[in-house]
Amino acid sequence: MPNPISSINNSSVGVVSAQQAFFDEPLTLKSGAVLGQYELAYETYGTLNAQRNNAVLVCHALNASHHVAGYYADKPEEVGWWDNMIGPGKPLDTSRFFVLGVNNLGGCHGSTGPQSINPRTGLPWGGDFPLMTVEDWVNAQARLADRLGIECFAAVMGGSLGGMQCLQWSLSYPQRTLHALVIACAPNLSAQNIAFNEVARQAILTDPDFNEGNYDAHGVKPRRGLRVARMVGHITYLSDDEMANKFGRHLKQEKENYNFDADFEIESYLRYQGDKFARYFDANTYLRITKALDYFDPALAYGGNLALALAPARAAFLVISFSTDWRFAPERSRQIVQALLKNNRDVTYAEIDAPHGHDAFLLEDARYHLLVSAYFERIDRQISP
């Protein structure tokens, strides 16, 4: 396994590079659609040990990717999205664990997705790319694990939508999931969560440049819709208090403009975030990821009984929530914990009193990181010979 570490300091995995894995065994999706062949982009950090039992899969959420830690030699500013969590001596310590990050199918960062060529037509998939589910992603990740010779993950770890993948790993592959770290997550989306996703989707779907998802063939991008979608999403990532602390009612200039330029700093911030996102992210991918979020609901097949749904799980769990997360409130994490306890699972639960809202799972917080660190030490002791 190549281990592209060339640290500049002992807390970064240093220079990393992405790899590609090609699969030509067809993958049947939950929708019934079949992907005849596909590629997955991934990165690894650390070394798979001789027992092949120290692998940790890190699952990404909405707009992230396989680039979890370190940086690229030609783009040193592009630091992995969970670099504060993963590296030598960090909570997920790459000197002990072999870390795997995968860009999910349908993504826009290197794995097969709507921007890829549809081998049947020789043109980009665009709007024809099938809808994905969390279960589909997990199945694709499992095939990559097969390829890498990983029979059982020491841990599967993720926040938000990444946490849903961890839950699904414990259900789809109970024997391959020793621990699941389910962070800032929920057992399914609430009506309000779906509502926000639907607003984002409608902004994109009704952008005149959307062209039923085949915008690339028309030489345009539905950037206006994607921009609004990101703006509304962004509001739900921050807590009300965090927004008040960061922006409050601060005016950009001394006086009100009395026009539709940005009067308040919060307006500029959202516009900036929306513009930035609309430049690099693919609208078709965004639509599909929000749908995967909406569809995730392991309890659905069990009449809404989450405890029944989680019965197949064999993993031990670390569940973490953040007090000011109103997107996936602590109450939602407690539902997961209670359902696991009903199944006599080994569960550690922590509710971190952090002011940052949903985004807290991505931020550096001493208590949060100490907790994850201690949990991985426990895993390390368990898997060490």
Place this chain on the structure above:
Amino acid sequence: MPNPISSINNSSVGVVSAQQAFFDEPLTLKSGAVLGQYELAYETYGTLNAQRNNAVLVCHALNASHHVAGYYADKPEEVGWWDNMIGPGKPLDTSRFFVLGVNNLGGCHGSTGPQSINPRTGLPWGGDFPLMTVEDWVNAQARLADRLGIECFAAVMGGSLGGMQCLQWSLSYPQRTLHALVIACAPNLSAQNIAFNEVARQAILTDPDFNEGNYDAHGVKPRRGLRVARMVGHITYLSDDEMANKFGRHLKQEKENYNFDADFEIESYLRYQGDKFARYFDANTYLRITKALDYFDPALAYGGNLALALAPARAAFLVISFSTDWRFAPERSRQIVQALLKNNRDVTYAEIDAPHGHDAFLLEDARYHLLVSAYFERIDRQISP
């Protein structure tokens, strides 16, 4: 004063009709712009007594109008937006009080607004219509009160943005405001509130049919943007719990579609609300109303000290909030109450434990209506000879 009551039952004011008042005395707006002439659409219910001291001004919020109670002879289905609150024997009893509803300046229901003809050009104002503030609305309402011979309102009453107008009445015209009923309100918008307004505005402003507000001249309407704006607004009017109770994760069909049709009932509901709104409401008005909300901040001129800002008020206050209102949470109402108490104002405060979120102020709730009813009985005793 015409009193267009023709009740079909004793709890409705019955058939009503709108009236127009034309003003040619220029109105200088807070922005510095001057409206040379303008019309206000209004309705009245009940009879102004001989002492002219039983008038109640009802101020409307975002998408409502002067049509507060009763119905139109030719459109019996168009019942006033606060008909459950106002009528003979209702909490605001039109057999005792003379009720006035006014469509605010810049509106799209009959008062001068962006769809009106700009006398300088002979064309619709469109994007050139000036931005309005709560202070401007109150000043225009005061001129209408002059016209109707109302020197002092027994009460000024409103919810949400309507509540802001009540607060402003107590500051701009302390001697003309005997009581102010400030419901589901806040002393200003939070960063999160502004953020949601900004998303709504950007959806409209970036709609290719917007044409800098001059869409009517181009024979189009920015309906896509207005639709998304309404959808995002609607989420903030309902509580998370209310959405869960009303819609939960109910699928429209038995199975997921695996496309972008509405899978969940909440999606259909939002699309329906968005479509309906985009058909009848004017985008330029919507933009201006959200800006008036953002700008309202009586404490700004007092270094953020709300108690100082409210010092000029002479009214007695009834302040009401609703426990599950996350748009204008009870905490925001308590800030108003505390600032008023610091000024030794006569304040009654109630926090109603209602599940409906911000929309609760429009709904029938026995405790809420009894409270308002009792408060108006007190006013009635006070003004009776």
